[in-house]
Amino acid sequence: MxxxxxxxxxAPFLLIVFSVLLFGLANNAFAQTEIETxxxxxxxxxxxxxxxxxxxxxxxxxxxxxxxxxxxxxxxxxGGDISYTDGSATFYFTYNGPENLHPGxxxxxxxxxxxxxxxxxxxxGFESNITPMSCDxxxxxxxxxxxxxxxxxxxxxxxxxxxxxxxxxxxxxTGSGSVAIVGGSSTITSSSDLYCKGxxxxxxxxxxxxxxxxxxxxxxxxxxxxxxxxxxxSNYDEGATQAVTFSRAVIKxxxxxxxxxxxxxxxxxxxxxxxxxxMTVQSAQNGKDTNVQIKWxxxxxxxxxxxxxxxxxxxxxxxISTSEGEAVLASGDGGNGNYALTGxxxxxxxxx
Amino acid sequence: MKNIKxxxxxxxxxxxxxxxxxxxxxxxxxxxxxxxxxxxxxxxxVTPQGxxxxxxxxxxxxxxxxxxxxxxxxxxxxxxxxxxGSNSRNGAFYIDRLFKDALVTIVATNVNLSVEEExxxxxxxxxxxxxxxxxxxxxxxxxxxxxxLDGKLLATIGLTEKExxxxxxxxxxxxxxxxxxxxxxxxxxYLQNDTTMIRNGVARRLQVNQEEMTIxxxxxxxxxxxxxxxxxxxxxxVPTDPD
Numbered sequence: 001m002x003x004x005x006x007x008x009x010x011a012p013f014l015l016i017v018f019s020v021l022l023f024g025l026a027n028n029a030f031a032q033t034e035i036e037t038x039x040x041x042x043x044x045x046x047x048x049x050x051x052x053x054x055x056x057x058x059x060x061x062x063x064x065x066x067x068x069x070x071x072x073x074x075x076x077x078x079g080g081d082i083s084y085t086d087g088s089a090t091f092y093f094t095y096n097g098p099e100n101l102h103p104g105x106x107x108x109x110x111x112x113x114x115x116x117x118x119x120x121x122x123x124x125g126f127e128s129n130i131t132p133m134s135c136d137x138x139x140x141x142x143x144x145x146x147x148x149x150x151x152x153x154x155x156x157x158x159x160x161x162x163x164x165x166x167x168x169x170x171x172x173x174t175g176s177g178s179v180a181i182v183g184g185s186s187t188i189t190s191s192s193d194l195y196c197k198g199x200x201x202x203x204x205x206x207x208x209x210x211x212x213x214x215x216x217x218x219x220x221x222x223x224x225x226x227x228x229x230x231x232x233x234s235n236y237d238e239g240a241t242q243a244v245t246f247s248r249a250v251i252k253x254x255x256x257x258x259x260x261x262x263x264x265x266x267x268x269x270x271x272x273x274x275x276x277x278x279m280t281v282q283s284a285q286n287g288k289d290t291n292v293q294i295k296w297x298x299x300x301x302x303x304x305x306x307x308x309x310x311x312x313x314x315x316x317x318x319x320i321s322t323s324e325g326e327a328v329l330a331s332g333d334g335g336n337g338n339y340a341l342t343g344x345x346x347x348x349x350x351x352x
Numbered sequence: 353m354k355n356i357k358x359x360x361x362x363x364x365x366x367x368x369x370x371x372x373x374x375x376x377x378x379x380x381x382x383x384x385x386x387x388x389x390x391x392x393x394x395x396x397x398v399t400p401q402g403x404x405x406x407x408x409x410x411x412x413x414x415x416x417x418x419x420x421x422x423x424x425x426x427x428x429x430x431x432x433x434x435x436x437g438s439n440s441r442n443g444a445f446y447i448d449r450l451f452k453d454a455l456v457t458i459v460a461t462n463v464n465l466s467v468e469e470e471x472x473x474x475x476x477x478x479x480x481x482x483x484x485x486x487x488x489x490x491x492x493x494x495x496x497x498x499x500x501l502d503g504k505l506l507a508t509i510g511l512t513e514k515e516x517x518x519x520x521x522x523x524x525x526x527x528x529x530x531x532x533x534x535x536x537x538x539x540x541x542y543l544q545n546d547t548t549m550i551r552n553g554v555a556r557r558l559q560v561n562q563e564e565m566t567i568x569x570x571x572x573x574x575x576x577x578x579x580x581x582x583x584x585x586x587x588x589x590v591p592t593d594p595d
Binding site for chain 1: 493496498506507509510511512515518520528530534535537539551552553554556567571572573574575580582
């Protein structure tokens, strides 16, 4: 396919290309949301019961205070996070736009997609009596956008320029849910050998505004005016409906809960959530008899985030809970699997 | 010339008289014969046949003859819209999951005459499928263990009271929910096969019977590759989802 550009259009063409590149870079930067580091520590105080003389690993001071156990308050921090995945928000969409020339017909129909998405089915080449906001009738390879533009009050505005004119088609969102703000964009690959019965084909560009991301955007084209089907690709003929799906981002609260299990004390638990960050156990007999099991549970943390465990001197495993309530077990010490602690040890699980 | 004119008038008069006679002699067509309406017929098949496992799908297909103008599918008396429309003589309908017995009826209609074909579909109880074993009752932790790759028990991991209090609900519609003391989140789940569960998009080994369910994954423990097994037992005798 030959691309012929008139000299007088060269400067504006280059300006548009440069602007599109800048726009794409900016949106990519938005899309790569960094996950805040989450860290939780479990401090283990080992109590010498009088029979052990082996110094413990991991540093700290052995305290000979009998059988006292002292659950403490949790240490570490949990940070806010933004995820693109599922959530519990529920939304309903109502078309509030003006009537089309064909009563009851909606050129764009939007409805909710579980769990918190918006899907818009767009009829290519619709005929509208809606007063355009603006109209640019320059025959050019103008990129026309389908812009889902929800505002903070939950109204969705869709600008659609099937005839190179921009229209407002408001959709009202009602419902509730926990949503957060992310950015994102989608770029449609170009297609060759497409031509219109009249005019030049325009390319749809699914551009979610702040708070939404594009789940799917068809590489679709349309021709200016009603009844101007696109030849060369039956997918985009007149009357074809293309779906654009947007998803709302959901606020997640990533955290990691380190659990220490006192094997000799009826599996007492410390460190879970905010209830305890410290626990005291009896010292391991001869430094070999295991006295502690360490595991952790992560919430709202997904790959590629990695959670690694460190006991102050060495790594003690890594992993995330791929489902709620799925434990990740520390790798244990070299000889016994569980831990035979004879000295104070702090287990720290860091997710980043 | 005058004779010609007189003859022409005579000829026209004869034509008019003869034409009138011809019209009056034309036979009145007999009324059309109304053929009796033919009885339509339809063949109905359901797959699989016999008792299907709890939660399995059902494939319904039908073929009607040329005397059929309309076909309606009913399942348990309720009309099902098919993508073929009622004017198509051949059609198919797929039910994703069946949890109880069903009566499939296909009604073929010509104009006034109709014929019905029925098939009874029997569904096994919740123990008849892995899907039923997983989803029928809620679960709670029973134990956590470590085993070698060849199945030998290596260690038991202590469970705290809090962990034991968590309840896991595997709903029939593919949602996994939890007791509030664990999480308010909802996760997707499905069975890839009888020994693999996809939970939140991640594959886990599954072993389940009427009393226990074990979900496992491989990890490194004590410098060796092992199975970490999360063993669950029923948390209640109240089904997770109502029938």
